[in-house]
Amino acid sequence: MGDKRRFDAFARFIVERFPAPRIYDVAGGMGKLNLALTQLGRSVVTFDRKPKKLDVKFEERRFTLEEPAGCDLVVGLHSDGATRVIVEYAAKNKLPFAVVPCCSDNGMSYKPWVRHLVALAQEKGFARVEEHDLAIEGRARVVAGWP
Numbered sequence: 520m521g522d523k524r525r526f527d528a529f530a531r532f533i534v535e536r537f538p539a540p541r542i543y544d545v546a547g548g549m550g551k552l553n554l555a556l557t558q559l560g561r562s563v564v565t566f567d568r569k570p571k572k573l574d575v576k577f578e579e580r581r582f583t584l585e586e587p588a589g590c591d592l593v594v595g596l597h598s599d600g601a602t603r604v605i606v607e608y609a610a611k612n613k614l615p616f617a618v619v620p621c622c623s624d625n626g627m628s629y630k631p632w633v634r635h636l637v638a639l640a641q642e643k644g645f646a647r648v649e650e651h652d653l654a655i656e657g658r659a660r661v662v663a664g665w666p
């Protein structure tokens with residue numbers, strides 16, 4: 520079980536660094552990050568393969584590179600197998616992104632997976648790629664990129 524403070528901590532991180540009014544929350548699970556960002560004034564759509572649980576804007580499907588770009592920022596919190604596609608989607612659509620990686624999609628352990636995502640973003644041509652740590656327990660590293 521992850522630190523329950525992660526939703527508010529990541530929402531504050533996002534609002535402090537990205538002026539984006541419309542946000543895609545990919546692999547957002549129940550929609551708790553959506554709720555936290557909505558309370559901070561952002562318009563958020565959560566994508567998850569699992570059924571909707573909270574009263575938030577929600578698309579119950581797998582997020583892919585083919586999703587139409589109707590946002591100004593794409594984010595993922597412990598987004599597991601969707602983390603790579605968030606970076607690739609942001610690159611394809613020239614959007615900023617912020618992810619808090621958790622499990623990898625290729626068998627890598629945590630630290631190499633984070634380094635791999637930073638390298639992927641750099642290869643994809645993001646002008647700025649940064650890492651930050653949220654003030655939470657467990658997997659707290661944010662990888663963020665600006666086109």
Ligand SMILES: C[S@@+](CC[C@H](N)C(=O)[O-])C[C@H]1O[C@@H](n2cnc3c(N)ncnc32)[C@H](O)[C@@H]1O
Pocket residue numbers: 545546547548549566567568569580581582583595596597598599600601604621
């Ligand atoms: C570890 S959970 C994290 C959920 C939530 N963000 C949180 O922090 O509690 C990972 C979620 O990713 C979703 N997921 C994985 N790949 C996905 C994809 N390509 N598109 C949409 N959802 C995906 C799963 O259904 C699961 O709900």
